[in-house]
Amino acid sequence: AQKVTQAQTEISVVEKEDVTLDCVYETRDTTYYLFWYKQPPSGELVFLIRRNSFDEQNEISGRYSWNFQKSTSSFNFTITASQVVDSAVYFCALSEADAGGTSYGKLTFGQGTILTVHP
Amino acid sequence: DTEVTQTPKHLVMGMTNKKSLKCEQHMGHRAMYWYKQKAKKPPELMFVYSYEKLSINESVPSRFSPECPNSSLLNLHLHALQPEDSALYLCASSPRTGGQGSPLHFGNGTRLTVT
Numbered sequence: 400a401q402k403v404t405q406a407q408t409e410i411s412v413v414e415k416e417d418v419t420l421d422c423v424y425e426t427r428d429t430t431y432y433l434f435w436y437k438q439p440p441s442g443e444l445v446f447l448i449r450r451n452s453f454d455e456q457n458e459i460s461g462r463y464s465w466n467f468q469k470s471t472s473s474f475n476f477t478i479t480a481s482q483v484v485d486s487a488v489y490f491c492a493l494s495e496a497d498a499g500g501t502s503y504g505k506l507t508f509g510q511g512t513i514l515t516v517h518p
Numbered sequence: 519d520t521e522v523t524q525t526p527k528h529l530v531m532g533m534t535n536k537k538s539l540k541c542e543q544h545m546g547h548r549a550m551y552w553y554k555q556k557a558k559k560p561p562e563l564m565f566v567y568s569y570e571k572l573s574i575n576e577s578v579p580s581r582f583s584p585e586c587p588n589s590s591l592l593n594l595h596l597h598a599l600q601p602e603d604s605a606l607y608l609c610a611s612s613p614r615t616g617g618q619g620s621p622l623h624f625g626n627g628t629r630l631t632v633t
Contacts, residue, residue: 431619432619434621436624441626442606442608442626442627442629443624443625443626443627444561444608444610444622444624445624446621446622446623446624449619449621451619490560490561494619496619502615502619502620504549504566504568504573504574504612504615505563505566505574506563506622508560508561509560510559510560511558511559511560
């Protein structure tokens with residue numbers, strides 16, 4: 400069965416600090432997709448990034464970067480120079496797929512990390 | 519602005535009431551989802567519709583009844599709920615349930631309180 404673990408329940412930083420959110424996953428499939436979502440107080444889950452299991456290339460998008468390492472089953476998320484607007488709950492999620500890469504359509508979420516950025 | 523619209527934003531209902539949650543998307547997506555999220559917990563999948571047909575029911579109690587009248591609309595009918603059903607109910611859509619791991623697009627949710 401698939402499982403996603405976000406060991407950090409809450410993180411508190413001061414604005415402009417860098418912060419890394421950890422995500423470790425378990426799956427028996429060789430093909431799968433990993434996601435990060437942001438949930439601000441308004442409630443909507445905002446999609447941030449998707450990675451498939453065959454693409455270990457790290458990605459940077461503005462102040463956000465992601466480090467995917469299959470050897471350690473980790474998909475960590477770093478925010479550089481954090482801002483107050485980054486305060487939210489961040490979820491890592493996993494979707495298993497068949498050998499052809501077709502997702503089964505079920506998303507398993509980690510427990511989430513509450514990030515608070517203080518001015 | 520979210521492309522998945524949920525109404526109402528807030529709902530308070532008694533245990534004997536019947537109410538419905540509504541979700542609408544106009545992105546041409548053919549898969550729609552209901553998730554339930556309790557406070558300080560991750561979303562939990564309830565139902566998945568694929569091409570207007572129910573494809574996944576995660577053993578949800580029958581007091582929750584989903585309906586997909588067309589490809590743009592998803593309803594969740596509520597009847598005889600319990601206080602422990604109070605939660606944020608999130609609707610989501612994606613191009614289809616299979617595919618190459620397309621991300622889900624979520625609505626803002628309906629915050630339900632059962633008294």
